[in-house]
Amino acid sequence: MAVLSILTYPDPRLQRKAEPVSVFDDDLHHFIDDLTETMYAGPGGVGIAAPQVDRPQRIVIVDVRPKLGEDCHGLMVLINPELAAWEGMAVGREGCMSVPDFTGNVIRAERIQVQAQDASGRERSYECEGFEARAIQHEMDHLDGFLFLDRLVSRKIDLFRRKQYQK
Amino acid sequence: MSQALLTVIGEDRPGIVAAVTQALFTADCSIGDASMMRLGGYFTIMQVIDYPRDLGSVEMALDPAIKRLNLRVHLDPISSVALTADMPNTRVTVYGADHPGIVAGVTGALAAIGFNVIDLESESSGSAERPLYVMVIQGYAPEGVESVRKAVVPLREREGVEIGVHPIEAAVF
Incomplete structure (x- = not known):
């Protein structure tokens, strides 16, 4: 296992769209181990996406236990993740390992259902809310080349948001 | 400079x-x-x-x-002094039928617990017959978010407004 180095803004490699994973082999497993270790070593330590370590593949790892204890799904390896449903909106302040020294208000869905493959390629589905849902949405943005900076809103807009539901 | x-x-x-x-x-x-x-x-x-x-x-x-x-x-x-200001740790949102005294009432209660207002934005909106007042305050509560929740309880009734108190925490992902 190894801690990988994190790309930081404005590195253009953070803006690439990541490719789906099609081969679930030992190389992938080694990479997931390294990515997990890199996540735990980071200042937030609750989420990471493969593009942040210069591997443009659709791989996200989230483990919000450092923040929420056992009241969550624990370690989730999300490969080729898709949001199947989302509900509610909430404003929260986010920072990112790839954007040091800066935080901003971002609107995210309050509850999500995410479908993904695990490290062996099996289909999985998770329902998450609150902080865990926010972490997943933040990391999934990296797969499409988005940073939270792309989603900043002013406080006035935060205030006048309207609730929207979509299934 | x-x-x-x-x-x-x-x-x-x-x-x-x-x-x-x-x-x-x-x-x-x-x-x-x-x-x-x-x-x-x-x-x-x-x-x-x-x-x-x-x-x-x-x-x-x-x-x-x-x-x-x-x-x-x-x-x-x-004077170019270094930033001594506290970072905001609390967001207070207030809305209700517009009437005189909302801001004074809310900020008075906040001042009494040492809350430092760092940013206040407000807007009167709604129709002329039913004016709506909306205010968002961000600031630093030295005693924490719970102290703010307690401080604003009496105001809900007295001013007839909705008051939300939310922690401001930056989550690093």
């Missing part, structure tokens, strides 16, 4: 920000924290600027824009 607080007020129209910031740029000033927004029919700018020479040359650079756009401008030199 010295610092000053620049205040600009003028009837709202396109081009005010561009004219003011271009003038500051040509006078070798740089812009720090800034609040620029429309209030009523007026556009307002309050911003910290760093200027290299004297304030007179800043005023001179701004003069054509002031005359062309009929602006009122004020420059206050300020």
Whole structure:
């Protein structure tokens, strides 16, 4: 296992769209181990996406236990993740390992259902809310080349948001 | 470099920000924290600027824009002290039927627990018959978010407004 180095803004490699994973082999497993270790070593330590370590593949790892204890799904390896449903909106302040020294208000869905493959390629589905849902949405943005900076809103807009539901 | 607080007020129209910031740029000033927004029919700018020479040359650079756009401008030199300000840890949102005394009531309760208002934005909206007042305050509560929740409880009834108290935490992902 190894801690990988994190790309930081404005590195253009953070803006690439990541490719789906099609081969679930030992190389992938080694990479997931390294990515997990890199996540735990980071200042937030609750989420990471493969593009942040210069591997443009659709791989996200989230483990919000450092923040929420056992009241969550624990370690989730999300490969080729898709949001199947989302509900509610909430404003929260986010920072990112790839954007040091800066935080901003971002609107995210309050509850999500995410479908993904695990490290062996099996289909999985998770329902998450609150902080865990926010972490997943933040990391999934990296797969499409988005940073939270792309989603900043002013406080006035935060205030006048309207609730929207979509299934 | 010295610092000053620049205040600009003028009837709202396109081009005010561009004219003011271009003038500051040509006078070798740089812009720090800034609040620029429309209030009523007026556009307002309050911003910290760093200027290299004297304030007179800043005023001179701004003069054509002031005359062309009929602006009122004020420059206050300020001492360049390090940021001692606390970061906000609490957001208070208030909304309800508009009536006199909402701001005074809420901020009075906050001041009593040592809450430092760092940012307050408010807007009167709704229809003329049913005016709605909305306010968002961000600030630092030395005793924490719970102390703010307790402090605003009596106000809900007395002022007939909805008051939300939320922690401001930055989650690093």
